[in-house]
Each structure stands twice: as C-alpha cells, then as structure tokens.
Amino acid sequence: MTATTTSPAASVGEVPSFDVTLRFRRFDPDAANPEPFWQEFTVTAHGTDRVLDAMHKVKWELDGTLTFRRSCAHGICGxxxxxxxxxxxLACKTLLKDLDLxxxxxxxxxxxxxxxxxxxVDMEPFFASYREVMPFLIAQGNTPSKERRQSPEDRARYDDTTKCILCAACTTSCPVFWTDGQYFGPAAIVNAHRFIFDSRDEGAAQRxxxxxxxxxxxxxxxxxxxxxACPRGIEVTKAIAEVKRAMITRAF
Amino acid sequence: MPEAPAGTLYRGREGMWSWVAHRVTGFLIFFFLLVHVLDTSLVRVSPEAYNAVIGTYKNPIMGLGEAGLVAAVVFHALNGVRIILVDFWAKGVRYQRVMLWVVVGVFVVLMAGFLPVHLSHVFGGE
Known part of the structure; x- marks a missing residue:
C-alpha cells in the first residue's frame, strides 16, 4: 500500500463498516396464530461482508429464533x-456491497x-424430482477392470451441468414450478442432462x-x-433446450 | 412490526416478462377468437342478425379494442417465433435477449405503420 508512506498512523486497509437493515419474511409454525410476517433488523456490517454474515449477526446477537439453513457458508453445499x-x-455468495443498502x-x-x-423450506419435493431422473451412471456389462475412458471433448459436452450443487435456486425461480409443483423443475433436468450427454452412460433413453x-x-x-438464479453460473435454460432437442433427434 | 404479509413479486428479467406478456396476449387472443367464432356463426342463423351484431362494433371503443387486438396478435406471433428459435436453434439461448429486442423493434415498426391508418378510420369517419 502506498498510503503507508505518507500517513503511517492511518489504519492501513481498514474495511469500512456501515449499518444495514435486513427485512425478513418470517413464519413460526408454533405461534398461536401461525401467519407469515415481516420483521426488520439493523446490524453493523463490514464492506467485505456477505448477506450471510449480516444474518449471522442478527441470529447470534439480536434474535436467536431467526431460522435459516447454511452449512459450508462458501457456496458449495447449496x-x-x-x-x-x-x-x-445464495446468502453466502451475495456481497452486501453489491446491493442497494x-x-x-x-x-x-x-x-x-x-x-x-x-x-x-421442505426440500423433499425437490429431491423427489431429482431422484426420478436417476442421477447416477447406468452402464451395462461386467464391472470394468480399468477406468472408463473418455476423451476431453466428450467430457466437455456436459461439463456445465456437473457444477450443480442442488441448492434449488433455479427450480424455485421457475414460474411454472410455482403454479405446478409436479413439474420436474430445472435442477432435475440439469442433472439428467449431466448423464444424458455423458458418453459412458447408457441410460439416456430411460431418462x-x-x-x-x-x-x-x-x-x-x-x-x-x-x-x-444459478449461483454456479450454469446455463440452465440452455441445458433444458438441449434435452428437448435430444428428445426429438433421438426419437427419429 | 407485523405488516401486510404478502410476499414480494419475483424480480425476473426480460425472459420472465416476455413470458408474462406472451401469456397475457395469448389469453386476449383466445377470448377474441371465442367471440369471433360466435359472431361469425350468426351468419348461419340469419345474415340480418349478423349485420346487426357487426354494426354494433362500429364505435370508437371497439376501434381501440381492435388496435389492442392487432398489437396482441403481432407481439404473440413475433415472440412465438423467438421462443421456437430459443428451443430449436442451437444458438437461440445465447441470443434470447437480443431476439427479444428485435421482436420489440419489429413490433414498434409494424404498429407505427398500422396505428395511424387504423385510428384515422376509427376516429376520422369514412
């Protein structure tokens, strides 16, 4: 830092802090009158903080009853x-500085x-759709004695859809899914795509x-x-379009 | 501070709003076709009844309705072509936003050609 030479006393690289207000839509099933309601909290956050950090602050310092899920807090567990x-x-991948505070x-x-x-939220309907597309390798014949070889080109064919972390951000952003919970949803189709276009897989027809x-x-x-919505940058609609086209081209 | 417990609207982008517009125009066209089939089938009842019904359409409110109908059909048709390309053209997904602006551009050009002529018929008398 060049600033240190001119003003050595200044706190070098200090992260600015500011107040942020978080407005949560809450729901308590055990309340006398279980109705969703809005509640606001104001906490002091740093310029490098993510939304999840501010939420932690609310939960740890202001209201321990605020309920949310997080595990790794680094955009991997979903x-x-x-x-x-x-x-x-993802609250853990959204920086406060990118939002209008x-x-x-x-x-x-x-x-x-x-x-x-x-x-x-109850993720079970989401995972039920995921299981239905059989998200595992389907291969015939004997157990191979060496690895199943695949060219880099064949691997690249479905690279995008291997990145899914099953966070449900895509499926729950879909207007069709909101009104029709029976729809498989983008995430299930993405995970089907991951195997349909895998050259080692033989279950494409079933999927x-x-x-x-x-x-x-x-x-x-x-x-x-x-x-x-996809926090992993998967081109979800493109993957779905490819599955649509595969359905037509492989049928004839 | 319990307030109105309604959730907020999802803030979708061009893709979502073009879908909303497509659905709204689709509904409008459907209801037009319903009425259209009914009034046209009146010819089979009696030509006089048909003429009487069609005659009631000649007023400024229906004239504006016709302008709206043409707008709905033009948008629905153009955006329909865009959706077909998104689904079945390999590069369609990448250019979906560009294609939407092309749709809006062509829509504006077509309506700019149609509206002055139509509205002068509606409000200008014969």
Missing amino acids: SDAMRINGRNR SKPIVIEPIKGLPVVKDLV LEVLNDKEGVWRCRTTFNCTD
Whole structure:
C-alpha cells in the first residue's frame, strides 16, 4: 500500500463498516396464530461482508429464533438459497456491497416449496424430482477392470451441468414450478442432462422417457429465471433446450 | 412490526416478462377468437342478425379494442417465433435477449405503420 508512506498512523486497509437493515419474511409454525410476517433488523456490517454474515449477526446477537439453513457458508453445499431483493441467490455468495443498502435488504424463503419455519423450506419435493431422473451412471456389462475412458471433448459436452450443487435456486425461480409443483423443475433436468450427454452412460433413453412426461421438459417456458438464479453460473435454460432437442433427434 | 404479509413479486428479467406478456396476449387472443367464432356463426342463423351484431362494433371503443387486438396478435406471433428459435436453434439461448429486442423493434415498426391508418378510420369517419 502506498498510503503507508505518507500517513503511517492511518489504519492501513481498514474495511469500512456501515449499518444495514435486513427485512425478513418470517413464519413460526408454533405461534398461536401461525401467519407469515415481516420483521426488520439493523446490524453493523463490514464492506467485505456477505448477506450471510449480516444474518449471522442478527441470529447470534439480536434474535436467536431467526431460522435459516447454511452449512459450508462458501457456496458449495447449496444450503442457503433464499430470495434476496426478489431474486434467488445464495446468502453466502451475495456481497452486501453489491446491493442497494439505502433500502432494507428483503429476504424471503425460496418460492414454491412448503415453508417449515422462517427461511427453511421442505426440500423433499425437490429431491423427489431429482431422484426420478436417476442421477447416477447406468452402464451395462461386467464391472470394468480399468477406468472408463473418455476423451476431453466428450467430457466437455456436459461439463456445465456437473457444477450443480442442488441448492434449488433455479427450480424455485421457475414460474411454472410455482403454479405446478409436479413439474420436474430445472435442477432435475440439469442433472439428467449431466448423464444424458455423458458418453459412458447408457441410460439416456430411460431418462429421456422420464422427462418426456407431461410434467417433463416440455413444461419449460424459457423464462430464463433459472439461468439468472444459478449461483454456479450454469446455463440452465440452455441445458433444458438441449434435452428437448435430444428428445426429438433421438426419437427419429 | 407485523405488516401486510404478502410476499414480494419475483424480480425476473426480460425472459420472465416476455413470458408474462406472451401469456397475457395469448389469453386476449383466445377470448377474441371465442367471440369471433360466435359472431361469425350468426351468419348461419340469419345474415340480418349478423349485420346487426357487426354494426354494433362500429364505435370508437371497439376501434381501440381492435388496435389492442392487432398489437396482441403481432407481439404473440413475433415472440412465438423467438421462443421456437430459443428451443430449436442451437444458438437461440445465447441470443434470447437480443431476439427479444428485435421482436420489440419489429413490433414498434409494424404498429407505427398500422396505428395511424387504423385510428384515422376509427376516429376520422369514412
């Protein structure tokens, strides 16, 4: 830092701190009158903080009953997907400095799944769809005695969809999923894509059969909300379009 | 501070709002077609009844409705082509936003050609 030579007493590289207001949509199933309600908290945060840090501060210092999920807190486990200022984001990957702090940051549970408490939703319908596309390698024949070889080109074919962390940000950003919970949803299709386009996998026909359902890929209305919501930058709508095209080209 | 417990609207981007517009225009066109089939089938009842019904359409409110109908059909048709390209053209997904602005541009050009002519018929008399 060049500043140290001119003003050695100044605290070098001090991170600015400021007050942020968080506005939560809360729900307590054990309350006398279980109705969702809004509640605001103001905490002091640092310029390097993420939304999750501010939420921790609320939970640890102001109100321990605020309920949300998080595990790794570094964008890998996919536990803390929530609706931040109207868009699905991971709280641990959203920096406060990227948000408009002149207004309260609005935090709501992801949409379309039953709310258990505050920001915690029941993920079971989401994982049920995930299991239905058989997210595992299907290969015939004997157990191989050496690894299944794959060229870099074949690996690159489905590279994008291997990045999914199953946070449900995409599925719960989908207007079709909000109104029709039977729809498989973007995440299940992304994970089917990961195997359908894997040259070592032999279950593509079965998976396409599953997704050719009334509630399958054809429900996709290409709103691109999922692509925008994905914290891993997966081009979700593109993957769904590729599955749609595979269904047509492989059928004939 | 328990306030109105409504959730906020999801803040989707161009893709979501074009889908909303597509659905709204689709609904409008559907209801037009419903009425259209009914009034046209009146010809089979009697040509006089048909003429009487069609005659009631000749007023400024229906004229504006017709302008809205044309706008709905034009947008729905153009955006429909965009959706087909998004689904079945390999590069469609990448250019979806560009294609939406093309749709809006062509829509504006077509409506700019149509509206002055139509509105002068509606409000200018024969």
